[in-house]
Amino acid sequence: MTDPSPDPARLDTAGIQKRLSAFRDERDWARFHDPRSLTLALAAEVGELAEALAWTGDGDAAIPRDAAADELADIATYLLHLANALDVDLGAEVERKLVTTRERFAGLLPGTPSRAHGGAA
Amino acid sequence: MTDPSPDPARLDTAGIQKRLSAFRDERDWARFHDPRSLTLALAAEVGELAEALAWTGDGDAAIPRDAAADELADIATYLLHLANALDVDLGAEVERKLVTTRERFAGLLPGTPSRAHGGAA
Amino acid sequence: MTDPSPDPARLDTAGIQKRLSAFRDERDWARFHDPRSLTLALAAEVGELAEALAWTGDGDAAIPRDAAADELADIATYLLHLANALDVDLGAEVERKLVTTRERFAGLLPGTPSRAHGGAA
């Protein structure tokens, strides 16, 4: 008898959150990882992404894709550290949110303008 | 013969990125999902997290944990939409970054102050 | 007969906004100064301020005051460019907001907790 395989369509962050908390503890950084400090660090990384896209125009051609990808990884890293600091399972939160968002937009016809085109709010 | 199981300690975002792009396409939202628009939406969600923590002080007791967890999910959702818009495998980027960060801080003694206590930069 | 002196307690941004629009036009930068681009640039500067304060703790001693002051100037500069791009008199908006905020908090006793301790919302 084996455990069922994890659903590959669900985001599973348990493993990476554990690795990042080990990474943090090896360096004795837990004392820096309060939610406010990590939120400021997260805002700094989002600022770097914003800087990379500030003068490119909306056309895709000029987008510095590699620089942007690098910033996405930094943002994700602090987001996972934040989830650890708040003792939150980020993957479970994303799943929960996706279900409620799906319900919220259930009756919306394709192409209908919405306040939040990412589904988040 | 089966594929090897995925390494549970690595962040695998392939499945969730596929689901989110399907969610987007069912609503005909791809035309809204350029990198700059999504970055502005991401900054808006980070702003909501910042607002939740602005007046709490650094002590953990007052942290509105559930509200914060909700914002983390919204941030993660736009981050994954951004990865899709930039055609980036977010999990692979996080892994790549974690490896280089580990090397960068390899000689750092525990507790040594660092400019970036999350490991990102 | 002379004009009345401007009220020194009101923020007058007309002169600086004019200088900044001249600065912009001398460099032929108006085509870059759409509201979205400037908002991304503003978010980048706020990110730099956030980075300067991310690991300092709430105690004032460790605050890098000069670096923070420098970021405040950058934020103010993009904010004034944004006001120009939106054809807004920033000083007048601040005055208008301050009056309505004063009314909103008129009955609030000193020290009463408020959702927005800056008066903004």
Place this chain on the structure above:
Amino acid sequence: MTDPSPDPARLDTAGIQKRLSAFRDERDWARFHDPRSLTLALAAEVGELAEALAWTGDGDAAIPRDAAADELADIATYLLHLANALDVDLGAEVERKLVTTRERFAGLLPGTPSRAHGGAA
């Protein structure tokens, strides 16, 4: 003998900073106005501006100008509170920055692409 009139092309924030610190002290809010809390509040307001512009596209027609102007005032208010918290004369910092920026871009021909088209960095 009278003092010379203030240069109207310089941003003078002394009066408004004094009014805002009086506004703060009347409500006994100084204890909330540490630099980190105000930076989080500032990031929240920038997030509201970003949200107002996230789905408009770069064309000016769809820009919600009044909502944006309102957010600019909120951002300016927290920026001035931050200047107070850091004991900084914001107008003087903007002037200092404008002079150095003018020197930095002195040799730049009109229309030359620059990393920072606002002049800030």
